[in-house]
Amino acid sequence: MRRITGLVSFLLLICFLIACSTAYKAAAVQYKGYSVTNTSKDSSFITFLQPYTDSVNKSMSTVVGKLAVDMDKRQPEGLLGDFMADAMLSVAEKYYETKIDAAFVNYGGIRIPYVKAGNLTRGQIFEMMPFDNIIILQKVKGAVLKQFLDHIAGRGGWPLSGMSMVIKKGKAENILIGGKTLDLSATYTIANSDYVANGGDNSEMLKAIPQMNKGILLRDALIEYVQEFSKQGKPVTVTVLNRVTNAE
């Protein structure tokens, strides 16, 4: 018996020494990506969310208009971005009571990949533009505008309205503003969100330029633009004008 106890103690000591001199290391990994689908749900989470959902629906389910076509977020140009840039230019011209040469939407600022044709709700516009961004006007020299357009080209193209350009080797070429070739020494009035005008999305070249700010939310401009169509009994239509294209 003593021999056994002695042996057990000895083995325990060995095990202890081994444990101290060993460590764990990942040897194998198996991956899986679950598609989170509607089929199986935890009902306690539905119960939890319901009061929030009810009040969201109350304020967000209002239909503000109709879309004639599916609109998607795409580079160098897509219908959803075109729609947003058109809305920005049109509504800003109305409130600022001035001619705006071009309006821009930063591509990353569009927060939904597409909107289907048919009814458009206030909630969908919130998903498109969830940020409380304000439309800012700036008067910029053609040379600064060229820098900004090069930045846009380098990013693969952003939605814009009032102008067109071709992306060639990451730079903006064949720039037409209101149908005329960009003049580097002329002054242009451009519309951007305060986010971009303040240098957001690396738009440093705009940061120092004085801003006109009437406090109009870009999201409100989108809603108003859609409502304009509704008032005339028309669905929103967007036209691809090859505003931003890739060379070759």
Next chain:
Amino acid sequence: MLSRRKFIQHTSLSTAAVLAGQWATAEGAAVQRLVILHTNDVHSRLEAFPMDGSRNEGAGGIAARAKLISDIRAEEEHVLLLDAGDIFQGTPYFNLYKGEPEMKAMQMMGYDACTMGNHDFDAGLENFATQLKQVSFPVLLCNYDFTQTAMEQKSAPYKIFTKGKLKIGVTGVGIEMKGLVPDNLAGNTKYLDPVQKLNETAEFLKRTKGCDMVICLSHLGYQYRENSNKICDVILAKETEHVDLIIGGHTHTFLDEPMLAKNKKGEDVLINQVGWGGIRLGRLDYEFMRYKKKNLASAKSISVGKKT
């Protein structure tokens, strides 16, 4: 009861096996399992995408994600549930409630940790700090200095989780705010070099704290085609050591399989990211083997396979 003879046979057999090779696989306890579940860029997608005939219809939502997670927990003993940031912004829920239901839902699902994305600044740092009061899991960041902001003392550089016999160190890195997060929202937050800070933190976790694995939750983005020098997860993996897994976010990248990269020392690092909107839940089933410490460095590379 085992007879003495059998007992000795048994014990010496397993001891011999342990001593024999660098693989200490003879005992059941030598293999440790860990299941890592992860999300990123959920962007306030509390409900599933609407049934409107579009490609994401019916996907996502907290009720379906919670069910998946609880089913996995029922089968697996050791689970870590992690999020790589941008919890906030994207649906009207956030415009109305500023992140309250998002945080509450994550708490209910039992998240173990998250990091912070650029959009988690959107309703202000004070709001993020306020919403954090509803959760017991930490926000992990090793490269933001929140001194003199509402987030001061509200985040941690790392957390160590004990799962069975494993010690798992988790840390996080945030993206540079300049040119991305408006100045008024970033406030006094200082962005520190993620490569340097992650190297420091991961080395500390491995060497000083003796972690068996280091996971980095990253909101740097997977890769930037238009700016190949910009710091991203692919570069982070190459420039660091002591990090075993990077769970990424920001670029909304759907990786069909994790990317196997090599770190500064030529060791394996895995990078994974699961798109956005809670459309996908990532799962990584790790198997750990026990090695003698002196053989650890020469241990063979990790084998990566699809879970069936």
